[in-house]
Amino acid sequence: xxxxxxxxxxxxxxxxxxxxxxxxxxxxxxxxxxxxxxxxxxxxxxxxxxxxxxxxxxxxxxxxxxxxxxxxxxxxxxxxxxxxxxxxxxxxxxxxxxxxxxxxxxxxxxxxxxxxxxxxxxxxxxxxxxxxxx
Numbered sequence: 001x002x003x004x005x006x007x008x009x010x011x012x013x014x015x016x017x018x019x020x021x022x023x024x025x026x027x028x029x030x031x032x033x034x035x036x037x038x039x040x041x042x043x044x045x046x047x048x049x050x051x052x053x054x055x056x057x058x059x060x061x062x063x064x065x066x067x068x069x070x071x072x073x074x075x076x077x078x079x080x081x082x083x084x085x086x087x088x089x090x091x092x093x094x095x096x097x098x099x100x101x102x103x104x105x106x107x108x109x110x111x112x113x114x115x116x117x118x119x120x121x122x123x124x125x126x127x128x129x130x131x132x133x134x
Contacts, residue, residue, distance in 0.1 A: 002134040004043055005081045006050070011063065013132045017125060018059065024121040027057035030112040035065040037074040054113065071105030085133050087126055 003010035031054055038048040051069070053060040061084075065072075075083075079100055082091035095101045103110060 002132055005085055005133050006048055014129055017128045021121055021125045028054040031055040032109040032113050033066050033069045035069040035072040038077055038080045040076040070109040074102040076100055085130055
């Protein structure tokens with residue numbers, strides 16, 4: 001059942017897990033519209049364009065870019081996985097300092113979502129996401 005991170009199957013499974021937890025996790029109070037460009041994919045050709053939007057109080061992560069994004073973050077696949085699946089902020093800091101993460105736009109929006117403290121249900125959802133990831 002594990003799928004490559006960000007593959008179509010992984011995204012479909014991640015949506016199902018997030019739907020299960022929709023009413024169990026607290027609202028996200030850090031509104032952000034962030035586009036992602038993930039490079040060095042181990043599958044497919046080219047880069048993957050995705051987005052993270054929290055303006056409705058819940059996490060929306062999907063393929064494609066959104067209009068009027070606050071920022072665009074470009075990062076390699078391994079770093080994206082370390083941040084979004086493993087929830088390893090140290091990996092993100094190291095990648096940023098090494099120039100493997102590029103941020104265009106409002107950096108304060110990125111910082112605000114990193115400072116959120118996860119509750120038990122959010123942590124359980126993160127564990128479920130890790131379980132479906134190769």
